[in-house]
Amino acid sequence: MIAKYIIKHGLELAHDIKADAFMIFTETGNSYEILKKLLKKSNNTKIFDILNIHKKLKIIVATPNKATYKKITKENIDSVYPLYIKHREDNRCMIISSGIVHALQLNILKDNYRIVAVVGEPKVPGKLDTIMVVNVKDHVKELELYKLFEELDEKQKKTLKEILKLAMEIGREGREGKYVGTIFVIGDTLNVMSMSKPLILNPFAGHDASIFDENVKGTIKELSSIDGAFIITDEGKVVSAGRLIECKGDINIKKGLGARHVAAASITKNTNAIAVTVSQSGGIVRIFKDGKIVFEADPRENILLLE
Ligand SMILES: Nc1ncnc2c1ncn2[C@@H]1O[C@H](COP(=O)(O)OP(=O)(O)OP(=O)(O)O)[C@@H](O)[C@H]1O
Numbered sequence: 492m493i494a495k496y497i498i499k500h501g502l503e504l505a506h507d508i509k510a511d512a513f514m515i516f517t518e519t520g521n522s523y524e525i526l527k528k529l530l531k532k533s534n535n536t537k538i539f540d541i542l543n544i545h546k547k548l549k550i551i552v553a554t555p556n557k558a559t560y561k562k563i564t565k566e567n568i569d570s571v572y573p574l575y576i577k578h579r580e581d582n583r584c585m586i587i588s589s590g591i592v593h594a595l596q597l598n599i600l601k602d603n604y605r606i607v608a609v610v611g612e613p614k615v616p617g618k619l620d621t622i623m624v625v626n627v628k629d630h631v632k633e634l635e636l637y638k639l640f641e642e643l644d645e646k647q648k649k650t651l652k653e654i655l656k657l658a659m660e661i662g663r664e665g666r667e668g669k670y671v672g673t674i675f676v677i678g679d680t681l682n683v684m685s686m687s688k689p690l691i692l693n694p695f696a697g698h699d700a701s702i703f704d705e706n707v708k709g710t711i712k713e714l715s716s717i718d719g720a721f722i723i724t725d726e727g728k729v730v731s732a733g734r735l736i737e738c739k740g741d742i743n744i745k746k747g748l749g750a751r752h753v754a755a756a757s758i759t760k761n762t763n764a765i766a767v768t769v770s771q772s773g774g775i776v777r778i779f780k781d782g783k784i785v786f787e788a789d790p791r792e793n794i795l796l797l798e
């Protein structure tokens with residue numbers, strides 16, 4: 492029953508490093524029951540201390556399970572903050588990012604907080620196995636991305652996540668040792684097609700190519716060095732490659748970014764599409780929405796995000 496020890500040492504760690512919050516994730520509420528027993532048993536001085544100075548240490552119990560959330564809310568234990576998180580993430584880092592984003596949005600956490608998070612195997616109730624010290628501010632990138640995901644519907648979210656993973660791979664690996672740049676335009680496909688034209692015969696014409704298919708991803712990597720953009724529907728269908736975006740209106744993006752990034756800003760300003768670019772100079776991955784850069788990452792630094 493290591494869950495009990497994970498929670499106990501997590502709480503003590505929170506006490507030792509004077510963390511601002513202790514965040515635990517639970518599905519069935521079982522870990523919450525263990526936490527409550529620990530908080531009650533005041534023979535553990537550190538935990539007793541926590542309770543005494545508990546005004547400082549916020550105890551956040553995050554769950555994607557509505558029934559569990561209601562139960563914790565009803566019990567309304569002093570210094571325990573129930574947190575309902577909308578999605579079940581598929582890796583520990585995204586679970587923690589999700590908890591942080593939701594807690595930030597409810598003002599339970601502040602950007603300058605340091606927290607101790609306790610999390611387990613994704614989607615496996617009760618298997619707590621990780622204690623992580625997290626500075627909320629280090630997750631600002633994930634927070635930006637997470638907030639962006641929050642605005643999308645499930646289909647768009649899934650497609651954007653897959654394209655982002657692929658873009659990070661292209662940015663990190665390049666081709667034959669050289670950086671490769673490319674641009675993906677996701678969603679609002681009819682409008683996007685009407686605001687662009689083919690540079691080459693479309694290799695995806697007549698194919699039902701899905702971004703979730705490994706072979707299609709391989710083909711995209713092969714084609715990533717050709718000029719033009721990949722056009723993807725919200726559902727993840729690859730409609731076209733080698734598409735020249737017609738730029739319209741005044742676009743102001745940061746200096747040093749050229750035509751590819753201007754095209755991404757322009758198309759996302761003039762349609763509801765989201766664009767993902769990979770820069771040939773350095774592999775940086777950017778997401779554009781409504782004509783602005785809403786996310787930027789060096790694939791080498793942010794692999795954590797997508798593990
Ligand atoms: N309007 C456009 N639509 C689609 N692709 C474009 C468009 N403009 C440029 N590109 C693509 O971007 C490539 C690089 O152009 P440019 O160097 O001006 O862009 P950039 O923003 O500096 O990108 P990078 O950082 O990759 O160099 C072009 O060779 C072309 O393939």
Ligand SMILES: [Mn+2]
Binds near residue numbers: 749771772
């Ligand atoms: Mn360039």
